[in-house]
Ligand SMILES: NC(=O)C1=CN([C@@H]2O[C@H](COP(=O)(O)OP(=O)(O)OC[C@H]3O[C@@H](n4cnc5c(N)ncnc54)[C@H](O)[C@@H]3O)[C@@H](O)[C@H]2O)C=CC1
């Protein structure tokens with residue numbers, strides 16, 4: 001553990017809140033973590049980590065004496081100047097961000113010249129300005145506001161926090177922005193007084209808010225783009241994995257986020273792309289490109305159905321095994337997972353659906369009515385007419401495809417993440433089909449991009 005640094009408060013102990021709290025504790029801060037969910041706070045106080053995130057339990061345990069978990073905001077206000085806000089901003093029915101949790105936090109702040117809210121939650125551009133206006137109306141104009149969006153990825157969240165590409169701080173050039181930069185200093189490049197890889201982007205509040213939304217929307221656009229290329233590859237005989245490799249070597253394009261598959265999910269891309277589209281629309285601009293990004297993604301999730309029908313004829317009474325349920329590997333997060341759409345579509349088409357996920361089975365259970373959950377991949381494949389790789393967990397990449405074939409009744413393997421060796425699958429007697437490629441050329445795509 002490093003030397004003691006400025007104490008902070010963190011409001012909301014979900015993915016972002018817990019990683020932020022444990023990360024700053026690791027850097028030397030005492031952290032008061034506040035959540036309205038009393039059960040979650042009780043679990044955290046018992047040493048349980050309510051989410052599956054590699055390395056997080058260890059980081060929390062290592063810094064346990066610097067972390068306090070409570071439902072009461074008072075100790076955070078008493079001990080810290082900076083209150084990092086990491087509450088959820090889920091979509092409303094309209095697709096706009098639901099700011100009710102953020103507003104509840106803002107409303108709970110007292111008049112103070114000593115404190116600042118540091119917004120980690122992903123919020124529409126203008127939230128900072130609205131909050132400052134509200135503070136002014138309520139006689140709390142001394143309360144400072146900083147936008148400090150979070151860019152971590154689930155599954156690698158701890159490493160992303162401790163070694164960020166960039167740290168974005170949007171503020172009014174006052175003590176609060178300086179204090180946030182000081183907290184991050186150990187993670188910043190040497191020029192900024194640190195020894196980490198993080199470039200500092202210090203800017204105004206609205207621009208910081210937009211950096212976050214635009215970054216997620218751009219990454220989602222990259223995925224929808226490569227998925228459309230994959231669909232054209234299927235029609236023309238090209239292999240999208242080769243195409244992505246060839247494209248990605250151009251430094252201007254880069255190799256990351258060019259893995260074609262069955263669509264992006266998760267708690268953020270779908271909601272943030274829609275929120276940016278809504279934000280643009282509300283300000284009078286029709287963001288046409290984002291409509292396509294969303295539509296392509298919805299259609300992509302369903303393309304597997306067509307592939308299965310092509311190989312199996314009808315799906316009525318067919319047993320289909322899904323390998324993986326979480327929206328990506330190394331997380332138990334099921335929010336907007338492609339597996340949910342796929343399972344529902346398969347059931348609607350009359351198929352029996354069985355699934356296995358190494359971690360998210362319990363989280364997924366209530367969302368997958370009528371889906372049988374198997375204890376491992378081969379049990380899921382047992383008696384199946386077709387197997388679909390939905391989430392590219394390492395244990396599925398490592399599967400012995402001859403064992404898989406032997407467990408199945410049929411021989412169809414749809415690789416929804418281009419993670420398996422197509423040639424090995426064919427050699428094992430499987431009818432293999434990836435996304436944007438045929439078995440002929442299908443070596444597995446590199447993991448972890
Ligand atoms: N999950 C992710 O990978 C990332 C999420 N974000 C953004 O960070 C924000 C938080 O996301 P998650 O951590 O996934 O959310 P989450 O839903 O996992 O956790 C939010 C927590 O806030 C608590 N909460 C709600 N209202 C509260 C209040 N008034 N006072 C105290 N606690 C309250 C909830 O009980 C919950 O524990 C969202 O805006 C999200 O878009 C940004 C980057 C990455």
Ligand SMILES: O=C(O)[C@H]1O[C@H](OP(=O)(O)OP(=O)(O)OC[C@H]2O[C@@H](n3ccc(=O)[nH]c3=O)[C@H](O)[C@@H]2O)[C@H](O)[C@@H](O)[C@@H]1O
Pocket residue numbers: 122150151152153154155216219223256257258259260261262263264265266267268269327328449
């Ligand atoms: O705002 C957020 O919450 C976060 O959203 C994403 O992180 P995350 O949702 O955890 O996961 P990603 O690794 O980005 O994957 C999102 C989805 O895209 C899919 N994906 C990703 C990459 C790719 O090449 N192809 C592809 O289909 C994944 O399977 C997954 O369903 C961003 O990568 C983070 O920078 C951001 O902080």
